[in-house]
Amino acid sequence: MITIRRILVPTDFSDCAALAVRYAAELADKFGAELVLLHVVPDTVLALPDAVMPTPAPMTDFQALADAGKIGLANLITAMKLEKYKPRAEVRLGSPEHEIVAAVKDLHVDLVCIATHGRGGIARVLLGSVAEMVVRHASCPVLTVRPGAC
Structure with a gap:
């Protein structure tokens, strides 16, 4: 029997x-x-290193971004009426695909449910696909949800 304890x-x-x-x-x-x-919270410093910038990029206040992420999750829980599930809210800093895969291991997740953004063609080549990377590297099953699936 399949046991799913954490999504x-x-x-x-x-x-x-x-x-x-x-x-x-x-x-x-x-x-x-x-x-x-x-x-x-994407680590923009990794995406825009000083070596390729003509002038140093201003330092991003990652704590403020993390705090905004926590507020966003709290607002999402309220807006979607998720309180009855007593969801756990996590905010991480880094590359989304790497942090999601790391969270799967760290939190002992049994299933990931992730949206695809439906990009195709050159946009997908240039931007990559977080969902695809998670499907390839997560140590548990991954359910992908396409736009308009509901």
Whole structure:
């Protein structure tokens, strides 16, 4: 028998991610699983190193971004009426795909429910796909939710 005790749902607060949250909440309800909402604050310093910048990039206040992520998760819980699931809210700093995969291991997650943003063609090549990376590297099953799936 398949046991699902903990479901991780990464969110960037987009409409696509909201669909994945809805799926994850329904699954958590059906399996009696813990729901974990994860927001990753991208580490822009890694994306824009000083070596390629003509002038040094201003330092980003990551604590302020992390605090905003916590507020965003609290607002999401309220807006989607998720209080009955007693969701755990996590905010991490770094590369979204790496932090999601790390959270799977750190939190002993049994299922990831993640939105795809439906990018194709050159946008997908240039931007990559967080969902694809999670599917390839997560140590548990991953449910992907496409835009308009509900």
